[in-house]
Amino acid sequence: MVWDTMNDPGLKRTVFITGATSGIGSAVALKFAAEGWNIILHFNSSGPQFGELKRKLSGLNTQFQFLKADFSSRSQLRTLSAKLDTLRIDSVVNNAGTCMVSKHFSELTLKDMNDTFMVNSFAPMLLTSRIFMLMKERRFGRIVNISSIAAKYGGSSFSMHYGCSKRALEGLTRTLAREGAECNVLVNTIRPGVIDTAFHRKFPKDLTKRIAMIPLRKMGVPGDIADIAYYLGSDKNSFITNETIAISGGE
Ligand SMILES: NC(=O)c1ccc[n+]([C@@H]2O[C@H](COP(=O)([O-])OP(=O)(O)OC[C@H]3O[C@@H](n4cnc5c(N)ncnc54)[C@H](OP(=O)(O)O)[C@@H]3O)[C@@H](O)[C@H]2O)c1
Numbered sequence: 597m598v599w600d601t602m603n604d605p606g607l608k609r610t611v612f613i614t615g616a617t618s619g620i621g622s623a624v625a626l627k628f629a630a631e632g633w634n635i636i637l638h639f640n641s642s643g644p645q646f647g648e649l650k651r652k653l654s655g656l657n658t659q660f661q662f663l664k665a666d667f668s669s670r671s672q673l674r675t676l677s678a679k680l681d682t683l684r685i686d687s688v689v690n691n692a693g694t695c696m697v698s699k700h701f702s703e704l705t706l707k708d709m710n711d712t713f714m715v716n717s718f719a720p721m722l723l724t725s726r727i728f729m730l731m732k733e734r735r736f737g738r739i740v741n742i743s744s745i746a747a748k749y750g751g752s753s754f755s756m757h758y759g760c761s762k763r764a765l766e767g768l769t770r771t772l773a774r775e776g777a778e779c780n781v782l783v784n785t786i787r788p789g790v791i792d793t794a795f796h797r798k799f800p801k802d803l804t805k806r807i808a809m810i811p812l813r814k815m816g817v818p819g820d821i822a823d824i825a826y827y828l829g830s831d832k833n834s835f836i837t838n839e840t841i842a843i844s845g846g847e
Contacts, residue, residue: 608634608658609633609686609830610633610683611634611636611830612727613635613688614689614691614719615638615691615693616639616691617637617642617643617649620742620793620821620822621689623817623818624689624822624826626649626652626822627823627825627826628687629652629653629658630656631826632658633658634658634660635661636660636661636680638692639664640666641666667714668696668711673714673722677723680727681730684734685730686731687737687738687830688723688727688829690720690740691742692719693715693744694715694798695758696712696715696757701753701754701757709757712758713760713761715761716762716764717768721768724772727739728775735779737780738783738829738830738831739769739776739781740785740828741765741766741783741785742821742825743763743765743786744762744787745787745844747765747766765785766840769783769785769838773838774838782833782837783838784828784836784837784838784841785839786821786828786841787841787842787843789847790810790844791818792817792818810845811845811846812845813845814845815845816844816845828841
C-alpha cells in the first residue's frame with residue numbers, strides 16, 4: 597500500500613528497514629508493525645517470501661510499502677535515494693548485509709571487497725546521511741545499524757571483507773550520533789552474534805563448532821534482535837546514543 601508519508605501531519609511514525617523481507621529484517625518489520633508503526637520495507641532478491649510477510653503485515657494496523665534495490669548497483673542506489681527523499685522517515689534500521697563471497701582473504705579480489713562494502717557500508721552511509729538531515733530538521737530520528745560480532749573479533753580468515761565492512765558501518769554510528777545528539781537523532785549499533793537465519797545457509801560453516809564457542813551454547817533467533825532494534829529505533833529510547841550493543845549469547 598503506497599501512502600504519502602511526507603505531507604500528512606496526522607500520520608503515525610514510519611520506519612525504513614533495509615533487507616526487510618527475510619531473516620532479522622522481517623522480524624524487525626513485524627515488531628515495528630505490531631507496535632503500530634508504518635513500514636517502508638527495502639528488499640533486493642527475496643520476492644517469494646512476500647506472501648507470508650504481506651499476509652502478516654496486512655493483519656496488523658499498519659501501512660506498508662516495498663522498495664527494491666540492489667545495493668551493489670550505483671544506479672539502483674541513486675534511484676532509491678531519490679525516492680526516499682520524498683518520504684517522511686522517523687527511524688532507519690540498516691539491516692541489509694552480506695558476505696557476497698566466502699574466500700580466504702588472500703584470494704579476495706577488489707571487486708569482492710567493493711561489492712561487500714557497497715552493501716554493508718556505502719549504501720547505509722549514502723542513504724542514511726540524507727535521511728539524517730531531514731530528521732535533524734524535524735528534531736526527531738532514530739537510526740539502528742545492524743553490524744556483527746565479526747566487527748568485534750575481526751571476521752574469520754574467510755570473511756575479512758565482511759568484518760571490515762561491518763566495522764565501517766559502526767563508524768557511521770559514531771559520526772552521526774555526535775551530530776545527532778543536539779537534535780534528538782539517536783544512533784546506535786547492534787552486534788548480532790550467531791542468529792538462526794538463511795544467512796548461514798548462503799555462507800555455510802561448521803555451525804556445531806561455532807555454537808560451541810558461544811557461552812550460552814545456542815544460536816539466537818531473529819526476534820532477539822528485533823526487540824532491541826525496536827527499543828533503540830523508537831520513541832521508547834530517549835537516552836541511549838552512540839552505543840554498541842552485542843546480542844550474542846555472551847560472546
Ligand atoms: N544471522 C546471523 O548470524 C548474523 C550475525 C551477525 C550479523 N548479521 C547481520 O544481520 C543482517 C541480516 O542478516 P540475516 O541473518 O537476516 O540474513 P539474511 O536473511 O540473509 O538477510 C540479509 C538481507 O540483506 C539483503 N541483501 C543482501 N544482499 C543485498 C544487496 N546486494 N542489496 C541489497 N540488499 C541485500 C537481503 O535482501 P534480499 O533477501 O531481498 O536479497 C536480506 O534481506 C545482515 O546485515 C547480517 O550481516 C547476521
